[in-house]
Amino acid sequence: MIDVAKAEAEATEWGIPLREWMELQVKAFGNFDAFGHPRMEDEADEEWRGLVAQVLIENSLASKASRYMQCCCYAYLYECKGAEKHNLFSPIYCDLRFCPRCAPRQFARLIEKYEPIVKEVSSHRKAGFRLREITLTTRNTGTLEPAQIKRFNLDIKKTLKKLMEHVEDWGAIWCDEVGFNNTNLHAHILLYSPYLTQSQLADVWNQISGHQVVYIKEARRSGAKALIHLLKYVSKPPSSNAEQIGLLEVGFHGIRRIHALGVFYNFAGGDTDNERSEWEACPHCGAELTKLPGSVRIERAIMDGRTFVGTKSTPRRNAWVN
Amino acid sequence: MTEELRKEQKGFKIWLNPPKPGGVIRFLGEFHPPAGQFFFFPKDLAAMGLGPGRYSVLAPESGPYRKLLKRWQSVVVSG
Numbered sequence A: 001m002i003d004v005a006k007a008e009a010e011a012t013e014w015g016i017p018l019r020e021w022m023e024l025q026v027k028a029f030g031n032f033d034a035f036g037h038p039r040m041e042d043e044a045d046e047e048w049r050g051l052v053a054q055v056l057i058e059n060s061l062a063s064k065a066s067r068y069m070q071c072c073c074y075a076y077l078y079e080c081k082g083a084e085k086h087n088l089f090s091p092i093y094c095d096l097r098f099c100p101r102c103a104p105r106q107f108a109r110l111i112e113k114y115e116p117i118v119k120e121v122s123s124h125r126k127a128g129f130r131l132r133e134i135t136l137t138t139r140n141t142g143t144l145e146p147a148q149i150k151r152f153n154l155d156i157k158k159t160l161k162k163l164m165e166h167v168e169d170w171g172a173i174w175c176d177e178v179g180f181n182n183t184n185l186h187a188h189i190l191l192y193s194p195y196l197t198q199s200q201l202a203d204v205w206n207q208i209s210g211h212q213v214v215y216i217k218e219a220r221r222s223g224a225k226a227l228i229h230l231l232k233y234v235s236k237p238p239s240s241n242a243e244q245i246g247l248l249e250v251g252f253h254g255i256r257r258i259h260a261l262g263v264f265y266n267f268a269g270g271d272t273d274n275e276r277s278e279w280e281a282c283p284h285c286g287a288e289l290t291k292l293p294g295s296v297r298i299e300r301a302i303m304d305g306r307t308f309v310g311t312k313s314t315p316r317r318n319a320w321v322n
Numbered sequence B: 001m002t003e004e005l006r007k008e009q010k011g012f013k014i015w016l017n018p019p020k021p022g023g024v025i026r027f028l029g030e031f032h033p034p035a036g037q038f039f040f041f042p043k044d045l046a047a048m049g050l051g052p053g054r055y056s057v058l059a060p061e062s063g064p065y066r067k068l069l070k071r072w073q074s075v076v077v078s079g
Helices: A004-014 A018-029 A038-058 A062-070 A102-123 A146-163 A198-209 A223-235 A242-251 A298-303 B003-008 B042-047
Strands: A074-080 A087-091 A130-137 A171-178 A185-193 A214-218 A258-262 A289-297 B012-016 B026-031 B053-058 B072-077
Touching (some): A004 A018, A018 B072, A038 A062, A074 A298, A130 A198, A130 A223, A146 A171, A146 A198, A146 A258, A185 A223, A198 A214, B042 B072
Antiparallel strands (some): A074 A289, A171 A258, B012 B026, B053 B072
């Protein structure tokens, strides 16, 4: 593979551009491995994705399995309507929750969505209100079924609403989480509320869900940092085991992982990535873009000299669940 | 090529290719072809004191005869 620092140093020393440095390497060695072998480098990743996809297929989620396998391998093609008809491409992502490529992107989108309101409440706090970090846990049953996760989320909602009965302007965001390489379902909650004792929380949680272990503390970090701490679980793979990842995708199929209540629900910022983005226009000339039919492998699009234009909104992503 | 034209033309950059892949490419400097020529023959490199080997020669981007010249040339000086 190319050593960029060495290449740049030599090109500068010899007074030639990097393009000519590359041509010289080809002249001297006949062939030059500039970027490594794409297929060879992808093999381990594809094998791992194959194992996850297998679990999805076994659980009647063939379409998700296909998306997971093809994530970032193919691209949609675009052409601008300008005089020069610039050629562009946009990678096709799977948008699955536990995809190592898509999870960090979803994390970034969630931060953009919730950061404004969290910052707002922490800088203009109501008297007696604080941001509090709560963890609610369940007994580990060894399995993760969609019905179980739905019930868990409903219990959290009921618990928070009961605790905040007659309280105005409170808000909560929570993220469903499982322990690393196990099925220990729990939720991290960022609650904007008046003072609440651990025993109050434990009593209501136990009354509604039958589970007992809870944890609460005042968020000592800034609102934005507390939000990042809460949402970091979205970007972290909860398992190193492909089968476990597959089972998590099955468990969370059709279920949101991030939930918001109260002011955090009402005033969440826009998901700008889902709305009209700068890529609605050609990055070269600003002309409108037309989507061409079909898709090609990304390396083909790059070899054809197309320009990367980020992700485009698709109907699936407009109905995006986190 | 007249001497004036020759001087007007920028130098050719010359590198010695390594004998084996993975070796080091050595930059030798910028040179002008001998009077009356607008590119290098192997004998020219030998006359310049360059030993046997394969050389990569990069012609200047502009100058007389630019369109007649290949940008890159491989010149082999035999032992």
